[in-house]
Amino acid sequence: MELILLEKIQNLGDLGDIVKVKSGYGRNYLIPQGKAVPASEEAKEQVEERRRELAKLDSERRESAEAKAALLPERLTVKRLVAEEGKLFGSVSPVDVAELLQAAEIAVQRSEISMPDGPIKTLGEHTVSIILHPEVQSSIEVVVEAENEPEEPGTPAADKNEQEPPAETPAE
The missing domain is CATH 3.10.430.100 (Ribosomal protein L9, C-terminal domain)
Known part of the structure; x- marks a missing residue:
């Protein structure tokens, strides 16, 4: 199954990458979690347009995670x-x-x-x-x-x- 990643996923790929994964992993985890969409021609065009937006969203998530990490006790x-x-x-x-x-x-x-x-x-x-x-x-x-x-x-x-x-x- 080919998917387009909507965020960076460890050991899989970066934002906007087209990756091949097992269909169960894609259907049951990546797509429902909003981490990927099926790779169609239409989706590829939309992802190119949204790549900047997604990069900004990923940047915000990273900043939020860094702020939360600073609050964690030792x-x-x-x-x-x-x-x-x-x-x-x-x-x-x-x-x-x-x-x-x-x-x-x-x-x-x-x-x-x-x-x-x-x-x-x-x-x-x-x-x-x-x-x-x-x-x-x-x-x-x-x-x-x-x-x-x-x-x-x-x-x-x-x-x-x-x-x-x-x-x-x-x-x-």
Whole structure:
């Protein structure tokens, strides 16, 4: 499927480029998101006319993304329940990072948050990339702290869970 890009898309092309993509990617993502239009002769002529307008729009989006990137904090702290050996119950996902940024009054979509190694499942500091625009990327440190004390195997607290429950007394 041939499409004309209406904005710069990472690893695909620049504004106004005619690119060949798989039809599902074009129909289900690029066209509905307003990032591309089907490449017809009429569309090619219109894009040439609109290229300046699109370049201006892309410039405005980039400036907006740069302003938002300047507002991003350097660090976010997350508290999670911890199991044995410092492993988290659950994980910290892009949705969680987006909610933390939303709480700080910074609107970031979860699709703009990149976690190349997948969700965070351990305590400590982790780097998360925020891609606000193909040309504007920022990194923040996400610090995952224990909400409770991690239980070591063999400690009384851990052994308490393994003991049999007390015998029930008959109800009178």
